[in-house]
Every structure is written in structure tokens, then in C-alpha cells.
Amino acid sequence: MSRYLAKWTVSEKEKAEVSYVGYANLPNQVFRKAVKRGFQFSLMVVGQSGLGKSTLINSLFMTDLYEDCVYSPSPQRMPRTTEIKESTVSVEEGGVRLELTLIDTPGFGDIVDNSQCWRPIVDYIDSKYEKYLNDESRVNRGYTEDYRIHCCLYFIPPNGHGLRQIDIEFMKQLHNKTNIVPVIAKADTFTPEEVVRFKKVVLQDIADNGIKIYQFPDAQLDEEDDAANQKLREAIPFAVVGSNTILEVNQKKVRGRQYPWGVAEVENADHCDFTTLRNMIIRTHMQDLKDITNNVHYENYRCTKLANVSSVTGSATDKIAPSRDPLAQFEVEKKEHEKKMRRMEEEMEDVFEVKVREKLQKLEDIKHDLNRRKEAMTRTIEQLERDLNESKRQFDEDKRQYDIEQQKYMEQVESQMRQQAPAKGKKDDKSAKKKK
Numbered sequence: 213m214s215r216y217l218a219k220w221t222v223s224e225k226e227k228a229e230v231s232y233v234g235y236a237n238l239p240n241q242v243f244r245k246a247v248k249r250g251f252q253f254s255l256m257v258v259g260q261s262g263l264g265k266s267t268l269i270n271s272l273f274m275t276d277l278y279e280d281c282v283y284s285p286s287p288q289r290m291p292r293t294t295e296i297k298e299s300t301v302s303v304e305e306g307g308v309r310l311e312l313t314l315i316d317t318p319g320f321g322d323i324v325d326n327s328q329c330w331r332p333i334v335d336y337i338d339s340k341y342e343k344y345l346n347d348e349s350r351v352n353r354g355y356t357e358d359y360r361i362h363c364c365l366y367f368i369p370p371n372g373h374g375l376r377q378i379d380i381e382f383m384k385q386l387h388n389k390t391n392i393v394p395v396i397a398k399a400d401t402f403t404p405e406e407v408v409r410f411k412k413v414v415l416q417d418i419a420d421n422g423i424k425i426y427q428f429p430d431a432q433l434d435e436e437d438d439a440a441n442q443k444l445r446e447a448i449p450f451a452v453v454g455s456n457t458i459l460e461v462n463q464k465k466v467r468g469r470q471y472p473w474g475v476a477e478v479e480n481a482d483h484c485d486f487t488t489l490r491n492m493i494i495r496t497h498m499q500d501l502k503d504i505t506n507n508v509h510y511e512n513y514r515c516t517k518l519a520n521v522s523s524v525t526g527s528a529t530d531k532i533a534p535s536r537d538p539l540a541q542f543e544v545e546k547k548e549h550e551k552k553m554r555r556m557e558e559e560m561e562d563v564f565e566v567k568v569r570e571k572l573q574k575l576e577d578i579k580h581d582l583n584r585r586k587e588a589m590t591r592t593i594e595q596l597e598r599d600l601n602e603s604k605r606q607f608d609e610d611k612r613q614y615d616i617e618q619q620k621y622m623e624q625v626e627s628q629m630r631q632q633a634p635a636k637g638k639k640d641d642k643s644a645k646k647k648k
């Protein structure tokens with residue numbers, strides 16, 4: 213008995229070894245795979261002309277997109293953006309590779325009619341979704357490159373009054389397409405109190421007009437995350453300052469804007485929200501921005517697109533309730549397909565019949581034409597025959613006349629010869645007598 217007991221008593225260590233299956237390692241697998249593949253992120257800047265979009269995007273990721281732009285203590289004028297410009301940079305940090313696509317867009321508001329100024333931007337965003345949908349729907353699909361727009365920084369002019377009608381309209385055109393993060397441009401033109409007041413006005417306008425901007429997720433478990441998100445929520449819309457000028461402040465080289473009363477430093481959190489914005493995009497919320505793009509905006513696009521396709525084909529599947537049994541749905545689709553095939557068959561038969569009729573008509577026309585030509589030729593031949601007979605008759609007549617005349621002539625010659633012959637005989641007799 214004690215022998216059996218000894219056999220079944222296992223140590224705690226052994227127990228732990230037996231109960232360890234290995235799925236606790238799953239996060240590591242996911243992590244390793246993600247790191248190996250790298251990350252892709254696309255950020256777009258949109259807003260009125262001259263608000264500093266190109267300047268900000270140039271320095272946002274500490275990579276100079278506009279390399280031809282020279283940095284010096286004196287302010288440099290960024291060339292005006294005239295078309296949507298994509299710049300892709302590959303950055304690596306701690307073995308993690310990030311392929312970053314920054315999309316600079318031309319500013320709007322310069323022309324008289326701005327009623328459709330969002331169209332090129334919306335079309336551009338849609339084109340990226342379209343490409344992704346096509347890549348994803350291919351038969352042989354591998355890893356789908358993700359060039360969808362994950363975040364759009366919307367630049368609000370620092371006018372102090374709030375959103376203009378054009379900004380409201382523009383954001384409404386975009387809010388179901390991408391994550392809008394509103395930023396107040398050229399925040400150095402405000403005092404800190406004015407910034408706080410203007411932020412409130414802008415947020416109120418956003419709420420009053422039902423504009424859906426990017427919402428930071430609620431961190432249910434992590435209190436630290438929740439506090440950080442709360443801070444970010446309070447910072448929105450981010451007041452930013454952009455500059456391509458390197459200045460020296462306290463023996464340190466910084467990006468900033470020089471004023472007679474001091475320097476507005478781009479990366480100083482006391483001066484503006486530039487670093488908060490950059491941290492939000494890169495450090496804390498990049499994956500959430502990507503998730504919302506994929507799960508909400510891309511899904512919206514996909515559903516609308518597929519709904520359009522099915523309504524264009526007039527398919528009966530439109531009438532199917534989403535909860536319907538897939539087999540029943542398949543049956544309906546099959547019937548619909550058969551109906552479509554029958555319709556196509558009928559149409560093809562109709563077309564064939566028309567074509568045959570046309571061909572027969574053509575042959576009939578050719579036959580008529582040939583008959584007409586045959587009759588004309590017969591008539592010509594008959595005429596020629598008649599002419600030939602007439603010529604022959606004339607020839608016979610002429611020949612007969614000739615023969616008669618020839619006959620007459622011969623008779624005349626003969627009679628003349630007969631008359632001349634006796635006279636000659638007499639003459640010969642006379643000459644013979646003379647010789648004798």
C-alpha cells in the first residue's frame with residue numbers, strides 16, 4: 213500500500229512542469245512576428261494654405277522630408293505645396309522598423325469657389341482603401357501592405373473666433389473616412405491664456421456641429437494609461453508651433469521661432485503641444501489609430517463599396533436579412549445567378565436572331581444586285597448579238613454587190629478581148645503577105 217502512495221506523490225515542481233502547456237509564450241510569438249514584419253503608418257496633414265503644414269510635417273518625426281531645405285538661424289520659407297505629396301521614410305529604433313508615410317497636401321481656401329475643396333483629399337483616402345480592398349480580395353493574397361491613412365492632422369487657423377464654416381464642412385467630409393486629430397496652427401501667435409480659451413471654443417464648435425474627431429480609448433484596467441489619456445484629452449486640439457530654424461537657447465540647439473521677447477521652442481512642452489502630439493502619435497496611440505482605421509473607417513468603406521456593388525448588379529441578396537442561414541442565402545444567390553444566366557442566354561439568342569436576320573437580308577440584297585447585273589449584261593449581250601448580225605448581214609450584202617460588180621467587170625473585159633482578137637488577125641495576115 214505504501215509503495216503505491218509513494219508512486220502517486222509528486223513534488224510541487226513536477227506539478228508545475230506538468231501544468232505548463234506553453235501558451236503563456238503566445239504574446240512573445242506575436243511580438244516577435246510583428247517586430248520582424250515591421251510597422252507601417254501613414255499620417256496626413258490637411259488645412260488652409262499657409263498654416264505651417266509642411267513645416268510641421270518636416271520636423272515631426274525628426275527626419276527631414278524636405279532635404280533641400282537648408283537649416284539656419286534665419287527663417288527659411290518652405291515652398292508652397294501644390295499637389296498631394298507622399299514621402300516614405302523608414303525609421304528604426306531598438307530593432308523595431310517603422311515605415312512612415314507622410315502625406316503633405318496643398319492648402320485650400322485660396323480660390324473663390326471652395327465648395328468642393330475636400331474632394332481631392334477624400335478621393336485620395338478612398339483610393340488607399342480601394343487599393344487595400346483589392347489587395348485583400350486577390351486570390352493569392354500574402355501580406356497586404358497597409359498604405360491606408362491612419363491619422364489626419366487637421367490644421368485650424370489661429371483666428372481666435374473658432375471654426376469657420378469651411379473647416380466644419382471639411383472635417384465633416386473627412387470624419388467618417390479617417391481619424392481626425394485637430395491641431396491649432398501657429399500657436400505662438402497666442403498667449404497661453406488665449407490658447408486655453410481658443411481650445412474651448414474650438415471643442416465647443418466641434419461638439420455643436422457633430423464632428424467626430426479621434427477619441428482616445430478608455431483604459432479600463434491600467435490607471436496609469438487612463439491618467440495619460442485624460443491628459444491627452446485635455447490637450448486636444450493640440451496647439452502646435454512649427455519651425456525649420458535651428459536656434460541656440462542656453463547653449464543648446466533647438467528648433468524654434470525667434471521673437472524680440474524670446475524664443476518659441478517647438479519641442480518645449482511649456483511652449484506648445486508639439487511633443488505631446490508626437491508622443492501621442494508615435495509612442496502611445498499609433499496602434500489604436502491603426503485599429504480604428506481598420507475596424508471602423510475601412511469597414512465603413514468596405515460595406516459601402518460592397519453594398520454599392522450589389523445594388524448595381526440588382527442582386528436579390530439585398531433583400532436578404534443579415535441573420536439568414538448561409539445555406540438559404542447560397543440557395544437564393546444560386547437561383548439569382550441562374551436567373552441571370554437565363555436572362556443572358558435570352559439576350560444572346562435575341563442578338564443572334566437579329567444578326568441572322570441582318571445576314572439574310574444582306575444575302576437577299578446581294579442576290580437582287582446580282583440579278584440586276586445579270587439582266588443588264590444579258591441585255592448588253594443581246595444588243596451586241598443584234599449588232600453583230602446586222603454587221604454580218606451588211607457584210608453579206610456588200611459581198612454580194614461586189615461579186616455582181618466583179619462579174620460585170622469580167623464580162624466587160626472578156627467582150628473587149630473578143631472584139632480586139634479579129635482585128636489583130638487581119639493585121640498579121642497583111643504583114644505576112646508583105647514579107648513574101
Ligand SMILES: Nc1nc2c(ncn2[C@@H]2O[C@H](COP(=O)(O)OP(=O)(O)OP(=O)(O)O)[C@@H](O)[C@H]2O)c(=O)[nH]1
Binds near residue numbers: 268292453
Ligand atoms: N508664426 C508661425 N509661423 C509658422 C509656423 N509654422 C510655419 N510657419 C510659417 O508659415 C509659412 C507657411 O508655412 P508652410 O509650412 O509652407 O505652410 P503650408 O500650410 O504648408 O502652406 P501650403 O503649402 O501653401 O498649404 C512659412 O513662412 C512658415 O515659416 C508657426 O508655428 N508659427
Ligand SMILES: [Mg+2]
Binds near residue numbers: 293
Ligand atoms: Mg505646404
